Amino acid sequence: MDLDELLWAGADAQAQALRDGTVSAPDLLEAVLRRADAVDPRLNLFRIVYAAEARAAAAEAQRRLDAGERTPLLGVPIAVKDDLDVAGDVTGMGGRPQFPPAEQDAPTVARLRAAGAVIVGHTNTPDRCLWPFTETLTHGATRNPWHLDHTSGGSSGGSAAAVAAGVVGAATGSDGGGSVRIPAMFCGLFGLKTTRGLIDMGPEEHWHGLSVVGPLGRRVADAAAMLDVIAEEDHPGGLYRDSADTDPEPLRIALAWRTPLGKVPIEAQRKQAVLETAERLRALGHEVVVADPPLGVRPTQQFMIRYLRGVADDVAALPHPEWLEPRTRRIAAVGRRIPDGVLARTRAAEHDLDGRMRGFFHDFDVILQPGWTGRQPRIGRYHGAGAAHTLAGVSMGIPYFPTWNVLGYPAAAVPAGRDSVGLPMGVQLIGPSFGEHQLLSLAGQLERAHPWAGDRPAL
Template sequence: MDRHGARGGERDRDDAELIFQGVERQAELVRTGKITSRALVEAALRRITRLDPALGAFRVVFAEQALAEADARDEGKADGPLHGVPIAVKDELDVAGQVTGFGGAADHTPVTADSEAVRRLRAAGAVIIGKTTMPEFGQWPYTESEAHGHTRNPWDTTRTPGGSSGGSASAVAAGLVGAALGGDGGGSIRIPAACCGLFGLKPQRGRVSTAPNPHLWYALGTVGPLTRTVRDAALLYDVLAGTTATDRWSARPTTDGWVRALETPPGRLRIGYSAKPAVPGVRPHPEHVEALLETVRALRELGHDVREVNPRYPDATAPFAAQFCGGVRAEADAVERPDRLERRTRGTLALARLVPESAVERGSGPGSG
C-alpha cells in the first residue's frame, strides 16, 4: 500500500475510534481541548461519505451547516453536556431551514424553527449533522420508502435495521454518529435498537416534548435517543426531558436526573419476568427466550430477587389500531402534496378515514402522566 493509502486507512481507523467512543466521551474530549468540534464533525462527515451510500441511513446531511456550527462551538465556551458533538435526528423532527419529510416526498417547504427536542440538543451544545431515514409517517417496523429507498443494517446489509427509526439506528451502529434521535409509537425505537445492537428506551409519554406538535400519534408516540451505551442514553434524556405548554401530556420531572439515577446503586430488586407474548397468536423465537433467560441468570447472580410471572395482558389491538390510524391520518392531512403520498400510505388512509375521531380519543387515555 502506498503512503497515501496507509494514511487513509489510519485516518479511517482514527475516525471510527473517535465516533464509537460515544457522545459523553466526545464532549469530554472537546471540553478538555483534546479535539475540536470541527475535527469531530469532519470525522463524522468522512464516515458518512464513505459508508452511508451502502447504508442509506441519512435522508439529508447538513455538511456546511454542521461545520459552521462546529466552528461556533469552538469559538464559544464549552459549558454544555453535548458541546461540539454531532448528533443526527429522525426525519419527523423539525430542523430550522430544512424540510420535515416524515420519510416521504409530499412536503417541500422548509420549516422556520427547530422542534423542542432539537432546540434542547442545540442548547446543550450539540451540532445537528443531518436527518435520518424512516418509512413514510413511521408506519412500518422496517425502514424503506419510495422516496428514499431501503435503509440497511450495518451488521449485515442484506437485513433491515428495523423501523421506523431505522435510519437513526443504522447511523449509530455504523459509527456515523455517536447518537441519534428517534421516535417510538409501537416499537420504533426498540425494534431498531434490537436489530442493530444498540440501547433504545421508549420513555413515558410527556417525558420528552413533541412540540411544536401537541402529540405524536396521540398517546402512542414518544421521542428519544438511540445510543451505544445506557450512560449516553441517560445523558441525552437529561438534556431532552421536559415539555412545553403546547404538549398534550406532561410527565412529572425526575428527582435527580437520569445520569444520577444510573450512578445510584439500586439495592436488591424484586424483578418479574415472562416470555408470554403480549399479542395473541405471536410466539417468541427460542433465541429471544434464551436471551431473556440469560438476563434472568445475570440478574440473579447480581443478588436480585427474580421470579417468573404470568401477566394478564389486555388486548391492545383496538386502541392501538385506532391511534395508529388517527396518527397517520393527522400527519397525512397536513402535507403539501397529497398526490405524492405512497400507494401503501393511501391504502392506510382509506382504512383510517373509517375510524371515528371519538375512537382515537378514547384510546388516548387521560391527559397527564
C-alpha cells in the same frame, strides 16, 4: 484515543474528550463527515447531511468550550430523525417533502442546538414513519451495518444505523409502536422509549398519544446524556447521566411472556437471550419471577384504533396525499372510518389499564420482556407489498411493543448478544411512568457486567 477510535466511543465519551481538550469540535466533526462519506453509499443513512451548517456549529461549540462552558453534549455530532423539524430544511418523513423548509427547530432539536450539539443531518425513515423497516420508494432501503441484506429496523432505522456504523455517537428517534426499540435491537444499541410527556413534542399529540421522542446510543450513558438535554426539567430524580452510572438497589423484576395476543412464538435464540438476561439480573442481586401484567387483550384494540386513526389524521393534514406510497394511503383510508366517538372511548379506557398497571407496579419494579420475536427482515421483504400484507407480516414481530405506547410508559431496548448469523438481539426493560432513572440505572448495571459496545460491524 485517536479520532477514528473516538467515533466508536459514543456521544458521552466524545463529550468528555471535548471537555478535556483532547479533541476539538471541528476535528471531531470532520472525522464524522469522513465516516459518513465512507459508509453512507452502502447503508443509506441520511436523507441529507448538513456539512456546511455543521462546520459552523462545531466552530461555535469550540468557542463555547474554550470559554469554559460545559453541557452534556457540547460539540458532540448528533443525527436527527427525519420526523423532527430542523430550521431551514424540509422534513420528509420518508417520502417526498410535503411542506416548505421549517422556519424553526422542533423543541427537541432546539434543545440539542442550545446545548451545543452539532446537528449532522436528517436520517432516513419509512414513509410517514409507519413501519418497523426503513425502505421507501422515494429514498430506497437503509441497511443494517451488521448484515447488509437485512433491515436496520424502523421507523428510526436511519438513526440507529448511523450510530451502529460509527458515524455518530447518538441520534434522535421516535417511538409510536416500537420505532426506537426495534431499530436499537436490530442494530445492537441501547434505545429508550420515554414516558409520554417527558419530552416536548409540540402543541399536538402524534398518533393520539402513542408516539414519543427517545434517544439512541451505543451505550446507556449516551442515551442518558441526550435525555439530560432534551427532557422537560420538571421531573425529579437528578441527572439521567448519573443514574446510568449508579447501581440500583435490588429490584423485583417480572419476566412477562404473555402479550395481548396471548403467548406468541419466539425464535429460539431470541427466547434464550431473554432467559440469559434474566439469569444475569439474578446474578446482580435482583429477584426475577415469571409474572404477566393483568391487561388481557385490550391493549391491541387500543393500539390499532389510535394508530389507524392517527395515520388518517396525519395524512388528512398533508397538501399532497397522492405523493404517499399506496399502502400508506390505504392505512389512512381505513383509519378514516374510525368515528370520533370510538376514538374518544378508546382514549378514556386507557385510565383503567393504567390503574391495573399501577397495582402491578406495587408488586414489581421493572418488567423484562422479549423484543422482536424473530430475525430481522431482509431488505425487500415488503417491497411493493400492500397495506394488509405488510401490516399482517410485521405484526408477527411486534406483539411485545405497542402495549407500552398505549400506556405511555418508558421502555428500554437493551442489547442481548448476537444470533448465529451475527445479527444483534435485544430485550426490553419496562418501568412505570417517569421511571427512566431506574431503567437507566438497571441497564447501566447490566452493561457494566456484560459490555456490548466493544463489538463493531465489519463494514
